[in-house]
Amino acid sequence: MYESAEKLTEALSGENYVIDPDFAVVVFLATRLERPLLLEGPAGVGKTELAKALAAASGRRLVRLQCYEGLDDSRALYEWDYGKQLMHVQMLRDRIGELLSDTASMAEASARLQATDTGLYTEDFLSVRPLLDSVLSDEPVVLLVDEVDRTEESMEALLLEVLAEGQVTVPEIGTFTARSTPWVVLTSNDTRELSPALKRRCLHYHVDFPDTARETEIVSRRAPEVAADVVEGVVELARRLREMPLRKSPSISEVIDAARAAAVLDRGAGDEVRRFLLAALLKYGSDMDMAVRRLDGDEAGESEVDVATDEGWVNSSTRGKSPTSSAFAGRGGGGASTGGRAAADRYRRGVR
Incomplete structure (x- = not known):
């Protein structure tokens, strides 16, 4: 206490x-x-x-x-161990014969058997599950x-x-x-x-995600072999990712894994390191695409509609992508939406 x-x-x-x-x-x-x-x-x-x-x-x-x-x-409370009960019944079979040998009628034998405790339903035959285990401990x-x-x-x-x-x-x-x-x-x-x-x-x-300082301390404690500046960089990356509307935000354990991965990788590789860190932090292709676009500065990329440019019609999900973004193309969430294509068709036909 x-x-x-x-x-x-x-x-x-x-x-x-x-x-x-x-x-x-x-x-x-x-x-x-x-x-x-x-x-x-x-x-x-x-x-x-x-x-x-x-x-x-x-x-x-x-x-x-x-x-x-x-x-x-x-699975939560208990169940009876029927195997042990069956073995117990087999052991009692001969003794029950001796017990009922001097009875004169079926009714008398049945009454004597009912009055006898066979011990089948006792704590010894219980297979305890977590809830009952916590009570019996x-x-x-x-x-x-x-x-x-x-x-x-x-x-x-x-x-x-x-x-x-x-x-x-x-x-x-x-x-x-x-x-x-x-x-x-x-x-x-x-x-x-x-x-x-x-x-x-x-x-x-x-319970919500911790602030940057507290998460940095958590990751440093769980991954003491990782340099402090590496931990700070990974935690900051996770913070930015959690601000995005992802299907699944990075958990603390995934941030710890990413910090260890960053320590193993060559920190001088730039975008390549970030690419592999995102693989540790994100679990869905659509989340990966969104993160790459936003981290590369395309804040409007997730709308994914056809837009008109001087070069012609392009999809906003690919417009302005960097080489790093292109490496993740086609992993879910890509392509124009149905509404976006319809809007583009109306524009081509002169419909406003």
Whole structure:
């Protein structure tokens, strides 16, 4: 248990997790009040890493439930080990014969069998999954429910009992109450709106990309072999990319990879180095094309319509491209839009 947000910040710093002061206060409150913490924000801003660093810094075991579409209670809570149960039944078969050997009727045998505990539905035959594991653990754990927004809303209902009561109900046995209070961290990439019932049970914080100074510190800690000027250049490139309307902005981990790539490459290669850095930072061809055009100074390039020039009709996606831009031609998003071609046809026919 941490005495203050400052102590928590120091502990996380020891795990190379750089946290801003406001975020540290919310995490501190979640640990002191023992309330679940819901972290929302774009992918790649350090939400999952917070849970990992918190577990490492506090000496707690990390229990992770990775959410996905189609996740059900048998993967999140528990399921019965039918193999072990079958072996147990085979071992009991001879003993059951002895038990019923002196019964005079089927009804008497059935009644005696029903009154006998065969031990098939006990904790010994449970295959625990992350949620039940966090409840049954004798030692405190950090429970990470990662990307909860990827599941169906019905899955959120299964989480409520764990989040609100710290317990899991197994119909065949009863209710298991947490033997130690887990610290619960839920993450969401905002792919869908979470239910008010889930949000009501959590402290909430929206995690965004860090500012330039903080990201520079993060990258320097995670890639200490990279020179400071290289780190600053890559972080600045990532900042410029995030200002563009990309399908996917560069995550912090991708910036770290790009910094390591820049350290390996010859920094004197200019545009060639930037080309390979963009390959590490961007994952879609259309994003690559847009980034190349804008970084080369063609701020209007993404409109991609036919325009009239002294040289004739050209497509704005290729107009003014540098040799570096041309190297990325044809990787998605290229060519005139349907509306642009229609406008060009109307212009040729004299239609205004």
